[in-house]
Amino acid sequence: MNHLIILVPAALFLGGLGLLAFLWSVASKQYEDLDGAAERILFDPPDDEAK
Amino acid sequence: MSCCAPGTEASLDLAATAGPGAEEIRLSSRALDGDLMQTDLAVPGMHCGACMQAIESALGKLDGVAEARANLSTKRVSVKWHDGALPPLVDTLNRLGYPPHLIEHQDETRDETLAELIRAVAISGFAAGNIMLLSVSVWSGAEAATRDLFHWISALIALPALAFAGRIFFRSAWNALRHGRTNMDVPIAIGVSLAYGLSLYETINHGEHAYFDASVTLLFFLLIGRTLDHVMRQRARMAVTGLARLAPRGAMVLKDDGGREYIPLPELLPDMRILIAAGERIPVDGVIVEGNSELDCSMATGESAPVSVGTSSKVRAGTLNLTQPLIVRASAAAKDSFLAEMIRLMEAAESGRARYRRIADRAAALYAPVVHATAFLTFLGWIVATGDLHRSVTIAIAVLIITCPCALGLAVPIVQVVAARRLFESGIMVKDGAAMERLAEIDTAAFDKTGTLTLGTLRLVNARELDGDTLAMAAAIAAHSRHPLSRAIVEAAGKTSQDMRFATVREFPGQGVEAIAMDGTTWRLGRADWACKAATATAQALPGTRLSRNGREVACLEFEDRIRPDAGKAIAELKSLGLSVELMSGDGERQVATLADKLSIPVHRAGMLPDEKSARLSELAARGHKVLMVGDGLNDAPALAGAHVSMAPASAADIGRNAADFVFLHESLSAVPLALDVSRRAERLVRQNFALAIGYNVLAVPIAVMGHVTPLVAAIAMSGSSLVVIGNALRLTWRRSASTAQVALAGPRTMEAAS
Numbered sequence: 001m002n003h004l005i006i007l008v009p010a011a012l013f014l015g016g017l018g019l020l021a022f023l024w025s026v027a028s029k030q031y032e033d034l035d036g037a038a039e040r041i042l043f044d045p046p047d048d049e050a051k
Numbered sequence: 052m053s054c055c056a057p058g059t060e061a062s063l064d065l066a067a068t069a070g071p072g073a074e075e076i077r078l079s080s081r082a083l084d085g086d087l088m089q090t091d092l093a094v095p096g097m098h099c100g101a102c103m104q105a106i107e108s109a110l111g112k113l114d115g116v117a118e119a120r121a122n123l124s125t126k127r128v129s130v131k132w133h134d135g136a137l138p139p140l141v142d143t144l145n146r147l148g149y150p151p152h153l154i155e156h157q158d159e160t161r162d163e164t165l166a167e168l169i170r171a172v173a174i175s176g177f178a179a180g181n182i183m184l185l186s187v188s189v190w191s192g193a194e195a196a197t198r199d200l201f202h203w204i205s206a207l208i209a210l211p212a213l214a215f216a217g218r219i220f221f222r223s224a225w226n227a228l229r230h231g232r233t234n235m236d237v238p239i240a241i242g243v244s245l246a247y248g249l250s251l252y253e254t255i256n257h258g259e260h261a262y263f264d265a266s267v268t269l270l271f272f273l274l275i276g277r278t279l280d281h282v283m284r285q286r287a288r289m290a291v292t293g294l295a296r297l298a299p300r301g302a303m304v305l306k307d308d309g310g311r312e313y314i315p316l317p318e319l320l321p322d323m324r325i326l327i328a329a330g331e332r333i334p335v336d337g338v339i340v341e342g343n344s345e346l347d348c349s350m351a352t353g354e355s356a357p358v359s360v361g362t363s364s365k366v367r368a369g370t371l372n373l374t375q376p377l378i379v380r381a382s383a384a385a386k387d388s389f390l391a392e393m394i395r396l397m398e399a400a401e402s403g404r405a406r407y408r409r410i411a412d413r414a415a416a417l418y419a420p421v422v423h424a425t426a427f428l429t430f431l432g433w434i435v436a437t438g439d440l441h442r443s444v445t446i447a448i449a450v451l452i453i454t455c456p457c458a459l460g461l462a463v464p465i466v467q468v469v470a471a472r473r474l475f476e477s478g479i480m481v482k483d484g485a486a487m488e489r490l491a492e493i494d495t496a497a498f499d500k501t502g503t504l505t506l507g508t509l510r511l512v513n514a515r516e517l518d519g520d521t522l523a524m525a526a527a528i529a530a531h532s533r534h535p536l537s538r539a540i541v542e543a544a545g546k547t548s549q550d551m552r553f554a555t556v557r558e559f560p561g562q563g564v565e566a567i568a569m570d571g572t573t574w575r576l577g578r579a580d581w582a583c584k585a586a587t588a589t590a591q592a593l594p595g596t597r598l599s600r601n602g603r604e605v606a607c608l609e610f611e612d613r614i615r616p617d618a619g620k621a622i623a624e625l626k627s628l629g630l631s632v633e634l635m636s637g638d639g640e641r642q643v644a645t646l647a648d649k650l651s652i653p654v655h656r657a658g659m660l661p662d663e664k665s666a667r668l669s670e671l672a673a674r675g676h677k678v679l680m681v682g683d684g685l686n687d688a689p690a691l692a693g694a695h696v697s698m699a700p701a702s703a704a705d706i707g708r709n710a711a712d713f714v715f716l717h718e719s720l721s722a723v724p725l726a727l728d729v730s731r732r733a734e735r736l737v738r739q740n741f742a743l744a745i746g747y748n749v750l751a752v753p754i755a756v757m758g759h760v761t762p763l764v765a766a767i768a769m770s771g772s773s774l775v776v777i778g779n780a781l782r783l784t785w786r787r788s789a790s791t792a793q794v795a796l797a798g799p800r801t802m803e804a805a806s
Contacts, residue, residue, distance in 0.1 A: 012181060015181055019173055036121065
């Protein structure tokens with residue numbers, strides 16, 4: 001019984017962290033252009049940032 | 052140009068060779084902080100990462116541009132620029148081979164409903180996962196204090212999840228009840244809240260059975276279905292608003308002091324003098340005060356041949372000025388113009404369709420009373436048999452929980468999402484799931500002619516009979532004109548040698564083009580009686596376009612409107628599916644009869660006015676027919692709005708496109724039978740899903756009524772039935788590869804047959 005006092009809140013906390021991360025990623029428009037994001041990793045950075 | 056095939060969306064490019072003007076862009080831009088302006092453009096030609104990069108870097112390099120960001124999913128570019136001179140955005144994109152269009156203002160705001168749905172899915176998913184974890188511990192034998200603790204934690208997690216994620220259903224159920232109706236959300240809302248209430252009561256009294264997991268997983272599944280449904284419709288809407296706007300946003304007005312000013316459409320007043328360049332659409336009804344030109348009225352009336360106009364001719368809003376600039380005195384404001392008349396007719400026609408009830412609502416209307424009556428009878432039965440109030444209530448609520456229409460709530464939206472995705476891949480946009488239900492019911496298809504069965508662009512028929520030099524000469528002269536016939540000649544000639552030079556070239560509106568060669572020969576390309584002198588009187592008897600040299604006929608050029616690819620096959624397919632097909636056109640009897648004959652359409656009507664078209668549809672509806680209307684013009688808009696279900700090509704007039712339930716982006720008319728086929732298969736799957744969901748209830752309800760339902764049984768039964776329904780919906784994609792290949796093969800074959 002005692003270990004549950006720690007394990008249950010820990011599980012909920014970690015799950016909640018995941019939930020918050022997801023909500024944040026939605027709010028910061030990371031799902032606006034899924035097709036584009038897949039292509040963008042192939043782009044070279046612009047010259048001024050590459051240095 | 053990049054790796055992508057630029058010709059794939061040819062039907063879209065046709066409408067937008069010039070693109071929006073600088074004034075229009077400025078009008079549609081939004082002011083941001085400081086001196087920044089933001090312009091959003093739809094770029095339908097953007098297909099891959101390379102396109103994106105080319106667009107972003109080309110626009111980013113322009114003077115005054117602060118940032119250019121392309122979105123590949125929505126095929127849009129958002130450009131931020133410093134106020135001052137407008138950077139040449141449209142020219143740059145045209146040069147790259149990605150013609151842009153302006154987007155409507157309204158859809159720029161972020162989609163709040165989608166954001167709410169996604170948040171609801173995330174929260175109910177989190178809650179369902181954690182509660183299920185705790186429930187599994189209870190089922191596997193947690194006892195006494197541990198079980199109570201787990202139930203309490205579940206109750207705490209479930210409460211905010213129900214309050215936040217469940218309110219979407221509570222709101223909709225409340226709305227339905229308040230209006231004296233019932234929908235699928237009513238039994239869902241009742242089931243979910245009763246399950247929570249009962250479980251809380253049990254938890255407080257150290258009971259054995261709590262249904263927190265059932266109520267939250269139910270919400271989670273249903274919300275997934277609802278979110279997918281919303282995303283599907285949103286995507287279709289985005290794709291449709293990304294198409295070229297055919298109505299102008301404003302017009303260049305000539306002021307009394309000789310100045311010019313670009314005025315937005317709603318502010319145009321009668322008696323203003325408006326300058327209309329060649330290639331522009333006329334924004335409001337008016338009378339020509341200066342200039343001669345030809346108008347393409349196909350959008351407004353369905354006439355395929357250009358109409359000559361001159362001083363004091365009346366012109367209608369929505370017609371396209373073809374050859375020469377005109378000055379028009381407005382006779383009505385935009386809100387009283389032809390377009391507004393069409394919108395009024397559309398609203399009148401639409402009232403008929405509002406009576407359609409979605410299949411899910413009809414099912415719910417039968418289902419909810421039966422379920423609630425069963426629960427009530429169970430309660431009565433148990434109280435009579437045992438007299439134990441607590442036990443009777445518990446079992447009655449268990450019946451409600453087990454019959455909570457999870458599978459039924461998913462049965463329709465999941466199938467429609469899968470079907471819409473299937474159509475989306477073939478370039479057909481569906482505005483609404485209910486449109487597919489209506490399409491599956493039709494028994495008659497009515498087609499417009501110009502722009503729907505035909506492409507609305509003319510083609511030179513006898514190019515092969517002409518010798519190469521003659522055709523090259525005709526093309527060299529025609530290259531100086533924007534007239535549709537001239538363009539057809541240039542297109543038929545292909546790449547002509549460009550060394551043909553003329554001393555002077557003049558275009559005579561309504562007559563033709565005259566070119567005087569370097570050696571003094573006069574070439575004329577145009578109407579027979581103008582190009583050829585009286586000597587060749589026989590030639591004048593026949594209609595058509597002539598090429599003449601010093602007044603002597605050299606060649607006769609024949610044109611016809613190009614039939615949309617696969618039109619014949621599509622019509623034949625519709626007929627083989629048992630539909631009666633009709634042709635309704637505003638064009639002349641001769642053209643309509645010829646086409647009807649060629650495509651073997653049994654019934655045709657010519658010279659129809661817009662209200663006659665919708666009257667014909669109501670006549671058919673009154674006789675019990677369900678009609679699919681396929682049309683594109685302004686004159687079709689009332690019929691599109693009034694038909695049982697409607698389709699429009701991407702090249703349709705803006706209001707026609709907005710009124711239509713389906714919009715197809717590719718040129719081929721095979722989109723019509725394909726949409727019908729997918730809708731009918733979707734309809735069958737929906738019925739199967741209903742059968743599965745009801746079959747599940749037939750098995751589960753007796754167990755619940757007997758009082759044998761435990762939370763474990765409820766969880767397995769409900770999730771199981773939902774998964775079965777989803778799996779059944781996915782069967783719609785199974786035959787995908789086979790039927791797509793069939794469409795691809797059919798394309799070129801029918802093209803050959805038509806030419």
